Amino acid sequence: MREFLLLIRSEEEPKANLSPEQMQQHIEKIGGYLKKLTEEGRMKSAQPLEMKGTMLSYKNGQIVDGPYNETKEIISGYYHLLAKDLDEAIAIAKQDPRFDEGIWRMEVRPIKHVEGIN
Amino acid sequence: MNNPNFTTSNELTSHFFRNEYGKLVSVITGYLGNAYVETAEDIVQETLLKATEHWEMKGIPENPKAWLYTTAKNLTLNVLKRKKYQRDYESLANQKPEMDETGFFSDELIEDSQLKMMFSCCHPSISENSQIALILKILSGFSISEIANAFFSNEETINKRLVRGRLQLRKIKIDLSQKFDVDKRLEAVLKTIYLLFNEGYFPANKNQVIRFDLCLEAIRLARLLEESTVVGNKTDCSALLALMYFNASRFASRVSDVGEIIDLKEQNRSKWDSKLIQTGMWYLDKITLTKTITKYNILATISANHCIAETYKKTNWAQILSLYDQLIILEDSPITQLNRSVALAEVKGTQVAISTLETLGEESDIDNYFLYHFTLAELYKANKAFAKARFAYNQALHLAKNPRDKELLKKKLDELVLISPSQLS
Helix, strand or coil, rough: EEEEEEEEEEEEECCCCCCCHHHHHHHHHHHHHHHHHCCCCEEEEEEEECCCCCCEEEECCEEEEEECCCCCCCEEEEEEEECHHHHHHHHHHHHHHHHHHHEEEEEEEEEECCCCCC | CCHHHCCCCCCCCCHHHHHHHHHHHHHHHHHCCHHHHHHHHHHHHHHHHHHHHHHHHCCEEEEEEHHHHHHHHHHHHHHHCHHHHHHHHHHHHHHHHHHHHHCCCHHHHHHHHHHHHHHHCCCCCCHHHHHHHHHHHHHCCCHHHHHHHHHCCCHHHHHHHHHHHHHHHCCCCCCCCHHHHHHHHHHHHHHHHHHHHHHCCCCCCHHHHHHHHHHHHHHHHHHHHHHHCCCCHHHHHHHHHHHHHHHHHHHHHECCCCCCCCCCCCHHHCCCHHHHHHHHHHHHHHHCCCCCCHHHHHHHHHHHHHHHHCCCCCHHHHHHHHHHHHHHHCCCHHHHHHHHHHHHHHHHCCHHHHHHHHHHHHHHHHHHHHHHHHHHHHHHHHHHHHHHHHHHHHHHHHHHCHHHHHHHHHHHHHHHHHHHHHHHH
């Protein structure tokens, strides 16, 4: 099993315009998906990220706040999971019910692992 | 493993978000004032959004209600601290932080605020259209697009109704401690709830679920009134609840698998929901001892008669007819006359019913209503007057607006063609 980091990206907040009923359905759908992955022992961690925070850069010899991304896209959460290979991780990511609502992007990245060193 | 919540499985009760939305908006509007109802709506939408962000990843907490109330309380206090409210609500903002969320959103306050909101939304100064839109948006937590969907309307129209309604809300002050005021205004509230129920009761092909939700919402709101301590005379609340439970029991049998509407005559009675019928009977029993006969009382008893009848033919039509006769004394409207004619046909024969309806058509403007022609057509057909039946079905088809109704009428016309030639031979 290899480790993967799945970064959930969206522009602004796709859930902001959902109705209360749709929000509840969203929680129940995603919850069911994560519960299944947790029970299978694949999900090591799933966390939402606050919409606030900062971007630190090294510029002209010092650390500064910013610059921020040019686009409005923001990482709103991540999954840390186990899969056989990249293909399987992608297959798992595609099953995330949030894609039913469109407007989401997900970055699937294998966590680097070098035999004998890590 | 840092997802402990997924190992326990807390679940949300159905429509939890929607119901909590109504409670929270009502209470927060109480703190901010009616003029800021939209701010309250925004606060609660943000509360639910925060909950969604956390719960989708971390699972549903042990006590989801307390989670929402704490978040909503903090957001409300932040708003109260902002300048534009400070002059009026300074003392409130200063005194509330010590209150925990159970005090901020106490059961008593939730009940009172919801009732106050219900009476405000149904105030006679607000148009009927806006009343229903306000109730659904504020008390029932429907989104604008969900309301538009349920009413075959568009978001712009619904939003206009809400904007106009909110403007009126600013001027309304309801004092629930005045029993006289409450009972006087109750009629208008019940009327709006019944309208809401009827909006949901007409089945549609596409949004069947959301329309049944409207019926359930109407029932939930009526129960708030029936169970409240501020309403003095609850006869009409109980009667309306009985009526709505009886009608709701037939919901599943009223539409075929392909979405066509099914007449009471042809419904599969085994599909009627006996639990809902029992609940209806329980409410009807509560008011059997009251002496006053009201509209909802009569309508509920008529519906009960249908619920307990084994078949359409075995229905106690004589009693239903006498109930309609009583109803006409209270409220003589062409619609009531039209409904009465169905019972009249069963008791006194189709010819009597036809003559009554023909006279009614000449004396009122009910002949602009497609159901008038539809009812007449059915009676003509039963009387084997096929040419007249065809003409009446066509009139109904011409007047019907809803595609679903048009489809049913076309089907009826086709059936007529199949029957009538054999009658000639």
